[in-house]
Amino acid sequence: MESIEEITTIHxxxxxxMDHSILAGLQGNSEVQQHSLREAFQLEKQAAEKVxxxxxxxxxxxxLHRSAASLALKCLELREAEKLVSAALAGNPPDGIAGxxxxxxxxxxFRRHLELRxxxxxxxxxxxxxxxxxxxxxxxxxxxFVERVKDFRNMVFRTAERKQGEPFREKGRRRKKITDEMEFxxxxxxxxxxxxxxxxxxxxxxxxxxIGNPELILDEVFDGLQKLELSDMRSLKDQISDxxxxxxxxxxAKKIAPDGKNITGVGLTLVRNNQEQQLRINSHISKINxxxxxxxxxxxxxxxxxxxxxxxxxxxxxxxxxxxxxxxxNEKSHKISVPKGMMSDIVKPMYEEFVVVTGRKNGRVIExxxxxxxxxxxxxxx
Amino acid sequence: xxxxxxxxxxxxxxxFLKKQxxxxxxxxxxxxxxxxxxxxxxNALTNAIPSLTAAFCTSLAEAASVCLGNNDVPxxxxxxxxxxxxxxxxxxxLPVTPQMINTYNDLQVAAEYGAYxxxxxxxxxxxxxxxxxxxxxxxxFDYWLGDLNxxxxxxxxxxEVSGILKGDNSxxxxxxxxxxxxxxxxxxxYPGYAAVIxxxxxxxxIERC
Numbered sequence: 001m002e003s004i005e006e007i008t009t010i011h012x013x014x015x016x017x018m019d020h021s022i023l024a025g026l027q028g029n030s031e032v033q034q035h036s037l038r039e040a041f042q043l044e045k046q047a048a049e050k051v052x053x054x055x056x057x058x059x060x061x062x063x064l065h066r067s068a069a070s071l072a073l074k075c076l077e078l079r080e081a082e083k084l085v086s087a088a089l090a091g092n093p094p095d096g097i098a099g100x101x102x103x104x105x106x107x108x109x110f111r112r113h114l115e116l117r118x119x120x121x122x123x124x125x126x127x128x129x130x131x132x133x134x135x136x137x138x139x140x141x142x143x144x145f146v147e148r149v150k151d152f153r154n155m156v157f158r159t160a161e162r163k164q165g166e167p168f169r170e171k172g173r174r175r176k177k178i179t180d181e182m183e184f185x186x187x188x189x190x191x192x193x194x195x196x197x198x199x200x201x202x203x204x205x206x207x208x209x210x211i212g213n214p215e216l217i218l219d220e221v222f223d224g225l226q227k228l229e230l231s232d233m234r235s236l237k238d239q240i241s242d243x244x245x246x247x248x249x250x251x252x253a254k255k256i257a258p259d260g261k262n263i264t265g266v267g268l269t270l271v272r273n274n275q276e277q278q279l280r281i282n283s284h285i286s287k288i289n290x291x292x293x294x295x296x297x298x299x300x301x302x303x304x305x306x307x308x309x310x311x312x313x314x315x316x317x318x319x320x321x322x323x324x325x326x327x328x329x330n331e332k333s334h335k336i337s338v339p340k341g342m343m344s345d346i347v348k349p350m351y352e353e354f355v356v357v358t359g360r361k362n363g364r365v366i367e368x369x370x371x372x373x374x375x376x377x378x379x380x381x382x
Numbered sequence: 383x384x385x386x387x388x389x390x391x392x393x394x395x396x397x398f399l400k401k402q403x404x405x406x407x408x409x410x411x412x413x414x415x416x417x418x419x420x421x422x423x424x425n426a427l428t429n430a431i432p433s434l435t436a437a438f439c440t441s442l443a444e445a446a447s448v449c450l451g452n453n454d455v456p457x458x459x460x461x462x463x464x465x466x467x468x469x470x471x472x473x474x475x476l477p478v479t480p481q482m483i484n485t486y487n488d489l490q491v492a493a494e495y496g497a498y499x500x501x502x503x504x505x506x507x508x509x510x511x512x513x514x515x516x517x518x519x520x521x522x523f524d525y526w527l528g529d530l531n532x533x534x535x536x537x538x539x540x541x542e543v544s545g546i547l548k549g550d551n552s553x554x555x556x557x558x559x560x561x562x563x564x565x566x567x568x569x570x571x572y573p574g575y576a577a578v579i580x581x582x583x584x585x586x587x588i589e590r591c
Contacts, residue, residue, distance in 0.1 A: 007534060008533075015516055018518060019434070019438040027485060060533070060536060063535050064517070066517065066519065067517035074518075094572075104520075232490055234547075234548070
């Protein structure tokens with residue numbers, strides 16, 4: 001075995017290549033970026049292999065393996081990443097690093113599920129993957145799947161309406177032309193985790209008269225979800241400047257995102273310029289609370305309150321003033337005003353359910369900021 | 383930094399600033415020029431970290447400078463440090479060139495890299511801790527602080543860093559919480575620090591985990 005000094009030298013050389021790769025990426029030189037990334041991976045893998053037998057040389061052993069596996073994942077060497085993570089876990093990694101290694105292995109696995117595996121996608125098609133403890137090989141709980149499909153469909157339609165310059169539609173049906181030309185078609189599910197292909201529009205035609213291009217609508221949705229995934233709320237607000245559409249997009253994304261328990265990953269795959277574009281939506285999106293971003297909403301920093309109870313009453317008869325009522329455990333009724341963009345797609349599906357509401361209190365009026373199913377009741381019922 | 387922003391830093395264009403902007407800018411500039419504040423000079427970053435290449439450190443300094451420039455932050459400016467220590471720094475950035483603006487056109491990425499640069503300098507100034515090693519993790523790196531003479535990754539403290547280009551206090555708090563949670567996974571095994579740098583009214587929050 002080589003000395004620790006030699007291993008250190010190899011590791012530092014790997015990190016130098018990684019620096020080159022980053023700098024080349026910033027300068028737009030993707031050839032050098034990829035080459036340097038591969039060199040970094042090969043060297044880091046060497047360093048990891050040289051400490052592999054030193055099972056008690058922690059945290060060095062597990063950090064080097066984790067670093068090499070992360071580089072393998074960046075190089076899309078999924079099998080190599082898997083082997084490196086497994087070797088690290090087979091030793092005695094500290095608890096913290098062991099947790100990170102398991103997360104990495106999950107990313108490797110999920111990356112596999114996002115792969116198209118010989119399926120070809122047109123530009124108006126995308127692949128949706130579900131992954132998690134309650135998802136088996138080609139089978140998933142129907143509500144976990146069906147609800148996400150509904151929400152994704154709403155997100156696409158809302159995006160198409162927004163791109164058409166239409167004001168947010170609080171009630172009533174969407175225009176028939178949009179429904180017809182942006183309709184969702186679904187393939188037979190495939191076994192991987194749980195994977196299906198959706199097609200937007202009835203054919204491969206790209207420029208649908210009057211509605212726009214399904215490819216551009218999908219790109220717009222993908223782009224918005226990517227920004228949410230990066231918690232880049234400000235850029236998302238720049239993309240969706242209308243408050244109602246913005247709230248609606250975030251609300252639907254929270255519902256599509258994994259709950260972190262039954263479903264730990266939701267993935268989208270598109271093909272653009274013959275390249276797969278993959279997006280993993282993580283559970284942190286389901287925890288996003290717009291109340292934490294008052295600057296985006298342009299609202300005053302008024303008092304935030306949380307109310308748990310039964311969603312008993314929803315009134316959308318006044319288009320300017322939607323209202324719901326929550327009955328809490330003491331049978332007390334709380335009237336809550338619902339801002340535009342939330343009633344139809346976010347609030348209505350939770351009607352007559354136990355919910356947790358976050359609101360802003362301005363004087364006597366409580367304005368809804370977020371509404372979620374009360375998960376504590378599910379846990380109690382188990 | 384945009385041409386408009388470059389122009390804003392010139393006294394000849396002061397007339398274009400709103401009165402309150404100008405008062406704020408003047409206050410920040412004169413306070414930052416006070417000799418009583420310790421300095422964070424991004425020009426010094428290139429050769430400050432022996433374990434990292436000079437080219438990489440320069441790019442971190444450039445990224446931080448672009449973020450500060452993009453926010454019209456005066457030169458030098460005051461930067462608050464809170465968390466494990468509370469003090470004010472006078473932060474000096476590199477002159478921002480059009481080439482730098484072009485390179486760091488993705489300002490979210492620039493904020494991440496810039497935050498690393500500023501955090502390294504603060505850790506050196508406050509605790510005389512230098513970044514000794516780094517390893518690849520997820521989409522970025524984690525950095526390890528300590529003594530050059532110790533074996534690889536042994537006896538080191540971990541540093542998790544995040545940058546916010548322009549954010550309010552609630553965003554900063556939430557990011558600190560998130561970074562602390564990531565770092566605390568390993569607490570007990572080795573010490574860790576979670577650093578969040580905000581660039582618009584520059585501030586650094588660094589907490590020990």
